[in-house]
Amino acid sequence: MRRTRDSDQVTNSTLGARWDVLVIGGGNAGLVAAISARHLGRRVLVLERAPVGLRGGNTRHAINIRCVHRTAGAYNTGSYLNDDFLSDLHTVAGAQTDAELAALTVMESESVPQWASDHGVHWQPLSSAARQLGRTNRLVLGGGKALVNAYHATLAQMGVKVLYNAVTQDLLIDGDRCTGAVVDVEGRAFELAARAVVCASGGCAADQDWLRQQWGASAANCHVRGTGYNDGTVLRALYAHGAAPAGQAHSFHAVPVDARSPRFDGGIATRIDSIPFSILLDRSGRRFCDEGDSLPKRYGAWGQALAGLPGQTAYSIWDAKVNGAFRPPMCRPLQATSIASLARMLGLDQRTVCRTVASYNASITGTGTGTFDPSRKDGLCTIGLHPPKSNWAQRIDQPPFYAVAIRPGVTFANLGAAVTAQANVKRVDGTVFANVFAAGEIMAGNILPTGYLAGLGLTIATVWGRIAGRAAGAAASVDA
């Protein structure tokens, strides 16, 4: 079956019809909601904002999914029970998570892998390389875009139509009921009538206004790792119609990314893994933190720290000794035979940088405190240096020397819309939208008001996509 062409989609029958369920968003949550509503026999229309080549929102950049499972298997190294999952969730989210919704998410997660498999998704078997998340998470074979492709194929088999380049601008609300949506399709605005709407349009990480609220003018230096389409248009429309927020307004997850990477949609490949094994300098050429403080792969802490720096930029410098101990940057790091020329290439003050590296090297006495081990805290530390480096401290003295400029890359924002256990969007006045539902990143803040847990995004999208899709399908059977 050929890929859908963008041009042959908008017909009068599409636009004039009254749909049972409109699904706003073609990521994991939206596609799962559409499939679920279709299983109830409803007429479903999916509104994908992107062109077909970029469909799938942030799901394209995901791969991990975290689900309860009772035993080890082909895709997991051990069991992961409800209590384990809830405990991990509370560790990162604190006490503000909605207990009922969190418990429901965890409980529903157990059936997610089978559901996904039944609808075309394949999984990546464990390899012998010990995966850090192998006990708790399994990987989608090929990653999120492969999942999106599989669900689209399923939707096509089920006879569900998908509109591309369809930007939902607003919902049509009459009292507490939604009667449809205002959608811009390839530059022309239409009003689509519907009996129920599922909002699965993603979060607001690419919302320029929101970014400016977080960091002021310096928002311009922050990258958005995910899709530029997550600008929160539908979320703001929900707020305008009285929806209640969920998730901490200023909370977000960010990791260090290559400063040379694109502003939007850089994805996984732009992440920089060198920090714990290097030294980190700010624009003045000085160190400002303990690079060895957290376990490798605790990227979240770094993202936040970078946001506070002048120019939101730091410089990671390492030498030939550790080059290869971590995943290499997507683009070649800068390379020089001396620290001085490296500093020159970076545009930093040579003398300051050389002094920084020299005093760092001098503080490493190397008196048999252990061996360098990138997989765990190895205790190799500096003596009498401020700020110290508590782990992976080795002299930077073996050319060639490498450097890369780093900026914060926002993965997602925790802010979203509040929902009930049936995925109805809640209102500030205590009432509930009867036929407006939310699934995925737009409501993840209910379960993850702050913090980050690897693999939870795809889990929330699938669990709540099912709940919202079924609920929307049920709501659509009641004639307004």
Add this chain to the structure above:
Amino acid sequence: MSTPELAGKAAGGLFEEAERQLRICNACRYCDGYCAVFTSLERRPRLTAGDLTQLAHLCHDCRNCFYACMYSPPHAFAVNPPQLFSALRRATYDRQRRTLVKAMPPALRGWHGTAAVTVIAALLLLAAAQLSRGTQPPTSVHGSSASPYSVIPYAALVTLVLIASAWSALTMLRMARRHWTEIRGSATRRLGWAVVLQTVADAGQLRYLKGGGAGCAYPDQEPAPARRRFHAAILYGFAALLLSTVSASVAQHLLGAQPPYPIASVPVGLGIAGGASVVLGCSGLLILKARMDTVPADARMTARDYGLLVTLDLLAVTGLLTLALRDTPAYAAVLTAHLSLVVAAILAAPYSKILHAVYRFLSILEDNAERAARQLPAS
């Protein structure tokens, strides 16, 4: 800092572009489960030309990575491994061919080249036939007792085919050795029997056309088993045809039975089954190729793919026709045409894409050897 390498193709040649794309793949690694290429890439931190050759031939063009890749066009990073590896494989064929002939004369390129070689082979066959017959007139050649050797005498046929085959086999052996040296780099590890057997199994079941379990995304992004099945039909059909020839030889020399053989005989039975299988497989692949998504393809390589498939299809069709028409006046002509095509194919083999079987086998062998040396499981 400028970022010329971040958007679009690298300014340099194929090597630079390969490095650019594969650095992105290495930083992402979502495709590790599809095939051996990405885990092989991870073991190659500083890419050499030999590394790229190894990766390119390890790739079986299942295209799953292309459709799973969030960086494939229209994304600015423009990552397209299937097209990249096709271009790199084409570079291998060009490089190897340049050791045979500095530049292919225009008259021998493409379709007319194959046709020209076939005509030359036909002339050689007829000349050899005439020589070995001497002054004897050709015997009547149709009727149920028609023997192929009454058209082309046995001695002439065997001599020509053996000379052509010996040259072809030795040449391809040299090319295989060259490929092996290139992909091995500086490795000195030995090959164990387990590794060789594993490779035979991988090649025999066309393992990497299974796409890590997802199927092969061909002709478009819907994973499907068709390509692997059609290819298996060609592979095993071809094996049956070889067996048919061997069994005929056994019948003739050890059992004293001269051709033509009855339909219900081992040589003819294998010939029909093999021929039909090759026709089915080649025709199937040709149809798929006509429908395929061209974005992950390398256009110039595609042209050569068509060349090989059409040639193999013609070989099998003329072979079946020869059997079908052996009791008719057209027998001599069809038999001569078929045998000419066979000789032409043997002579053209080192210049053709049939070598993909050799290069891919060797690359899988190298990959399995690397895994065994590191005690890694199969991909």
